[in-house]
Amino acid sequence: MIKRIFIFFMLTLMAMVFFNLASNYTENTSLSKLGRYYVEKGPQELGAPNLVTAVVVTYRGLDTLGEVTVLFISAAGVGLLLRRTRRNQDDDEGLEQGDREEETAIKHKPASEIVETATELLLPMVILFGVYVFMNGHLSPGGGFQGGAIIASGTMFLLLALPESHISRLMIAITESMSGFSYVVVGVLGVVLAGGFLDNRIMDLGTYGSLFSAGAIPLIYLLVGLKVGFELSAVLDRFRKEDTGPV
Amino acid sequence: MNILTDIPVSFIVLCSGLGLILIGLWGMLTQRNMIRMIIGFSLTDTGIHMVMVSIGYVTGGTAPIINDAVPMADAVNRVVDPVPSALVLTAIVIGLGVTAVMLAFAVRIYKARKTLNIDECTESRW
Numbered sequence: 125m126i127k128r129i130f131i132f133f134m135l136t137l138m139a140m141v142f143f144n145l146a147s148n149y150t151e152n153t154s155l156s157k158l159g160r161y162y163v164e165k166g167p168q169e170l171g172a173p174n175l176v177t178a179v180v181v182t183y184r185g186l187d188t189l190g191e192v193t194v195l196f197i198s199a200a201g202v203g204l205l206l207r208r209t210r211r212n213q214d215d216d217e218g219l220e221q222g223d224r225e226e227e228t229a230i231k232h233k234p235a236s237e238i239v240e241t242a243t244e245l246l247l248p249m250v251i252l253f254g255v256y257v258f259m260n261g262h263l264s265p266g267g268g269f270q271g272g273a274i275i276a277s278g279t280m281f282l283l284l285a286l287p288e289s290h291i292s293r294l295m296i297a298i299t300e301s302m303s304g305f306s307y308v309v310v311g312v313l314g315v316v317l318a319g320g321f322l323d324n325r326i327m328d329l330g331t332y333g334s335l336f337s338a339g340a341i342p343l344i345y346l347l348v349g350l351k352v353g354f355e356l357s358a359v360l361d362r363f364r365k366e367d368t369g370p371v
Numbered sequence: 372m373n374i375l376t377d378i379p380v381s382f383i384v385l386c387s388g389l390g391l392i393l394i395g396l397w398g399m400l401t402q403r404n405m406i407r408m409i410i411g412f413s414l415t416d417t418g419i420h421m422v423m424v425s426i427g428y429v430t431g432g433t434a435p436i437i438n439d440a441v442p443m444a445d446a447v448n449r450v451v452d453p454v455p456s457a458l459v460l461t462a463i464v465i466g467l468g469v470t471a472v473m474l475a476f477a478v479r480i481y482k483a484r485k486t487l488n489i490d491e492c493t494e495s496r497w
Contacts, residue, residue, distance in 0.1 A: 198467075
């Protein structure tokens with residue numbers, strides 16, 4: 125009871141803080157100084173029409189590298205927590221017979237033919253759309269993380285429709301580590317060839333607004349998109365494989 | 372004079388974001404089921420993103436993408452702040468990673484104890 129009162133008290137305090145914040149709120153009528161700098165200088169300096177991309181990939185590129193690292197660590201953490209060990213297998217053997225039968229029944233129930241056919245038809249398009257989103261990240265809304273998430277949703281689609289389908293862990297690991305490594309190499313090349321770490325002007329800026337423009341931004345987003353897509357696919361696969369199939 | 376159109380959109384987004392933060396905190400503090408606590412975390416997370424986006428809004432601004440619709444010369448007066456948007460993009464990805472790890476822990480705890488109730492995991496208390 126005391127706990128409940130305490131929680132209620134704390135939340136009331138939080139609500140009062142928030143109320144103060146909200147009642148003093150006035151909408152901005154002009155950009156902040158930093159935002160103004162990015163909007164004025166971004167297109168000329170970096171050649172990227174999408175300014176959020178310019179901020180994410182170049183001006184705040186180090187943050188993005190950290191973000192990719194956090195995602196990698198969390199994917200590795202999920203992999204570590206949900207790995208199959210000999211002991212886990214023994215636990216599975218020790219399940220009651222009823223549980224076991226129920227699990228097997230769930231495992232072998234196939235998706236309907238409509239779902240399976242639609243998956244085969246749509247999956248390439250979903251993945252193509254993901255690639256489109258991250259390759260156009262510097263021109264239109266989108267980018268590496270969004271495109272990667274779309275690719276992972278394609279994997280989710282595959283896992284829902286064809287639960288028995290096999291996803292190669294080795295391929296995921298190789299693609300993921302190669303793209304992560306190349307991302308850092310591109311960043312270091314920025315120090316050597318241009319103004320600093322992750323500077324996108326190591327490549328020609330190209331025609332403003334065309335697909336191969338804005339220096340290294342499409343390349344970085346390609347690498348980030350592949351990395352995020354494969355990492356999230358691996359996470360989804362881990363959650364599925366938890367008690368079925370071989371390692 | 373319509374009262375609904377007089378309120379700025381960003382203010383509505385800010386208030387719903389703050390409300391979501393409170394609901395999520397309440398969920399995390401009161402629920403005993405781990406999955407529900409994780410949902411509470413997700414709600415708080417989303418609320419914080421909404422607050423951040425609403426702070427970056429500029430009256431009458433559009434997406435910070437320079438193209439035919441937003442010419443480069445006039446861009447400063449017509450776009451919203453790109454910095455909070457970029458920060459929210461980062462925050463969404465981090466939130467996703469944290470949620471995935473929490474769910475993995477929940478799966479592990481469920482396998483070990485056959486329960487999702489946090490009150491029954493007493494020996495990990497300090």
